[in-house]
Amino acid sequence: MASKDFYQVLGVNEKATAEEIKKAYRRLAKQYHPDANPDQPGASDMFKQISEAHSVLSDPEKRKKYDQMRRLGAFDDTGSRRASGGRGQAAGGPAGGPAETFDFGDFGSMGLGDIFSSIFGGSRGRRDEPAGDTLETALEIPFRTAALGGKVTVTMPVTGTCATCSGTGAAPGATLSTCPECKGRGTISFGQGGFAVNRPCPLCRGRGKIPSVPCPTCNGAGEVRTDKTVVITVPPGTDTGTKIRMKGQGGAGGPGQPAGDLIVTFEVEPDRFFHRDGLDVLCTVPINVAQATLGSKIRVRTIDGKKVVLKVPPGTQPGKKFRIKGMGIAKGDKRGDQIVEVAVTVPEHLTPEQEALVKGFADAANLPY
Numbered sequence: 571m572a573s574k575d576f577y578q579v580l581g582v583n584e585k586a587t588a589e590e591i592k593k594a595y596r597r598l599a600k601q602y603h604p605d606a607n608p609d610q611p612g613a614s615d616m617f618k619q620i621s622e623a624h625s626v627l628s629d630p631e632k633r634k635k636y637d638q639m640r641r642l643g644a645f646d647d648t649g650s651r652r653a654s655g656g657r658g659q660a661a662g663g664p665a666g667g668p669a670e671t672f673d674f675g676d677f678g679s680m681g682l683g684d685i686f687s688s689i690f691g692g693s694r695g696r697r698d699e700p701a702g703d704t705l706e707t708a709l710e711i712p713f714r715t716a717a718l719g720g721k722v723t724v725t726m727p728v729t730g731t732c733a734t735c736s737g738t739g740a741a742p743g744a745t746l747s748t749c750p751e752c753k754g755r756g757t758i759s760f761g762q763g764g765f766a767v768n769r770p771c772p773l774c775r776g777r778g779k780i781p782s783v784p785c786p787t788c789n790g791a792g793e794v795r796t797d798k799t800v801v802i803t804v805p806p807g808t809d810t811g812t813k814i815r816m817k818g819q820g821g822a823g824g825p826g827q828p829a830g831d832l833i834v835t836f837e838v839e840p841d842r843f844f845h846r847d848g849l850d851v852l853c854t855v856p857i858n859v860a861q862a863t864l865g866s867k868i869r870v871r872t873i874d875g876k877k878v879v880l881k882v883p884p885g886t887q888p889g890k891k892f893r894i895k896g897m898g899i900a901k902g903d904k905r906g907d908q909i910v911e912v913a914v915t916v917p918e919h920l921t922p923e924q925e926a927l928v929k930g931f932a933d934a935a936n937l938p939y
Contacts, residue, residue, distance in 0.1 A: 849906025
């Protein structure tokens with residue numbers, strides 16, 4: 571589907587590290603997410619390109635194969651597909667010798683990005699195996715949902731077969747004739763730079779047939795964009811960068827073919843009170859000078875929404891940490907603890923009576939002031 575270099579789609583160079591690719595994807599995914607751009611129809615297509623580029627470049631094996639194809643000249647300097655000539659044209663090799671053919675084969679109505687998806691194990695098949703697209707989305711979730719697990723509902727645009735024409739692109743009652751451009755093959759061959767590339771016929775959209783009247787619903791495309799609502803189960807102990815694959819929740823497949831998968835990458839929102847360190851949950855609780863000096867019992871909130879009583883011993887110093895066993899994040903058969911750090915607060919203003927009492931205490935304890 572993408573006609574541009576995946577590195578250019580993410581705005582990174584070919585020597586970018588895995589972390590640089592990850593950061594670029596997160597930034598662009600937030601910028602072009604369809605939910606954040608409901609009035610921009612091009613945002614969903616851009617988001618799909620970003621997701622496809624990330625799925626290839628974030629996988630070392632897929633990236634290696636992709637880089638090999640780039641070196642074969644699949645892109646020009648602008649990042650666009652390199653193709654010229656007409657159907658069946660062969661490109662000459664160096665010094666007028668025979669051409670070295672690099673034939674991608676008959677990939678039907680797939681774009682160059684879909685060709686890569688097929689080679690790299692994506693969900694799109696050949697023209698006679700129209701399985702649904704594998705979709706990717708980044709999803710922000712609250713801290714407590716990530717820690718405890720839960721369900722989140724998300725709505726995303728998907729491409730599916732047009733119900734009016736069943737994917738033929740023809741209006742009801744229209745006739746289908748063999749495409750004069752590709753002679754019914756669905757593809758045309760382009761030669762450039764010593765290799766040949768088969769790509770979908772632009773006239774029949776890779777179907778090999780031309781309708782006498784295009785479908786009024788999809789304008790002859792055979793596909794329509796619809797919104798799909800998916801309920802996503804967040805596993806307990808989810809952290810930023812965690813991915814899950816939901817079988818059959820991606821793009822709709824062709825008639826009799828399975829839907830693609832949905833890959834969800836989680837982004838955990840920060841919490842005002844809790845922080846995370848592995849499976850341990852950290853928090854800071856303020857206490858006053860009297861509580862720190864004389865000792866006290868305080869109530870501390872946990873991620874479960876409960877409150878536990880924590881005993882603060884006399885003479886507690888600022889920054890002292892207390893451990894509440896088993897009140898951290900549960901993951902599998904393990905569960906962390908809750909670490910509570912106390913912050914001793916000092917009053918900013920005292921009444922004359924309070925000041926006199928503090929001075930009396932300091933004199934009795936022989937403390938300078």
